[in-house]
Amino acid sequence: MCTTEQKPVFRDLSADDPDPEVTEIESFCVNCHANGQTRLLLTRIPHYKNVVLMSFSCEECGYENNEIQPGGAYAELGIKWKLRVELPEDLNRQVVKSDYTSVRIPELDFEIPAQSQKGEITTVEGIVARAMAGLAQDQAARRAEHPAAAEQIDCFLQRLQALRALDKTWTLELTDISGNCFVENPEIPRRDPRCERRDFKRTKEEDHQLGIFTHDEVLSPVESLPGALTPADPRQFTFEQLSGDEVLHFSTNCPECNAPATTNMKLTKIPHFKEVVIMATLCDACGHRTNEVKSGGGVEEKGVRFEVRIASKEDFSRDILKSETCSLSIPELEMEVGGRALGGRFTTPEGLLQAAITQLRAAPALGDAPLPSSNALERFIDKVEEVLEGQRAITLILDDPAGNSYVQNLSDDPAKYDDGLKVTHYERSFEQNEELGLNDMKTEGYEEDS
Known part of the structure; x- marks a missing residue:
């Protein structure tokens, strides 16, 4: 029985790839209505994400x-970025925008709606420059036919130019419902x-x-599509349906290369x-591994903060459960x-x-030039490696507003914490409850409403 070697669906983008898998499809030309050719290449931009390159002729x-x-899945949550542009370095911050990214500058009451521009890798200054180029287009004809409108646009262009010159501090707001938006942190x-x-x-x-x-919102034929959830899908199992001794297996797609995985x-x-609930995925195509933990309960009444002293290699032995909110x-x-x-x-x-080291090294390396913070990042990684070798003592602080994280107590007395662990339970702030979605959650009065 022969087996076919499984390859990643999205391979690293490389000029040296001898066998790029390009798909050619006969397509309709929107210009002359004849049949043209579309070429598709599923690839991966190093340190960024999976993408689909399309070329029509x-x-x-x-x-x-x-x-x-983009060739990857949408993020579980949407994302909002709010940047105060104060320094020239802020103009040079690199930005990843998806098709679903809306851009807003509140000081000018200026907004670029989502899906009005294609996704791109740019900078803060590049966003302003592209807006200025779009507004300046056809200004010559506009001055001849609509001089009043042209004058208003000229005034607005001057205000945008003042932002580029940093005549005053201004704010850039990015909102992306797909969650595929990123703003560089030069202080990383x-x-x-x-x-x-x-x-x-x-x-x-x-x-x-x-x-x-959701499953209830789609028609029954959709249930047969690959990846569609069905009533028997393990991803819909409740805690009552899971046995403590049972391991469930179900087919998924690798988050790294999108190849079939388990x-x-x-x-x-x-x-x-x-x-x-512990979930683990291993992709045979690219070797990518993911381990994920979901809490079996809801949000706790109080948040929790752990301070763990790491002074020697022995301190690395305690178990830690870190939730997504920690x-x-x-x-x-x-x-x-x-x-x-x-x-x-x-x-x-x-x-x-x-x-942390792995994720920092895999952070988006945008543009051709090294990031301003690259040297500082390497120095930081060296310090972390010194900690791992037992040469440097640190305090590891885990702060979980949802209270769903856990650090093992090494004390023989369960009623007391060991000397290397400090645990503090605290009342959440309004902002923390807002981020957890608790402020708008109704927990009383259901009987009266029913």
């Missing part, structure tokens, strides 16, 4: 069109001092805009904590990582630091 009229589309691995990121849950209308529908899912009990920081290294950056995982302090 028509031999009849010579019309050509090139386009790039430290928290960005002038940029705020907030994830948000999409509305049903926004899901429909992306083509995402995900294993198991419900397990963490001693002195709660039940959690942020990580190391004051000695001036490092702060948001909760969703490392995702939910059941690991150890060593595993968390290794994951």
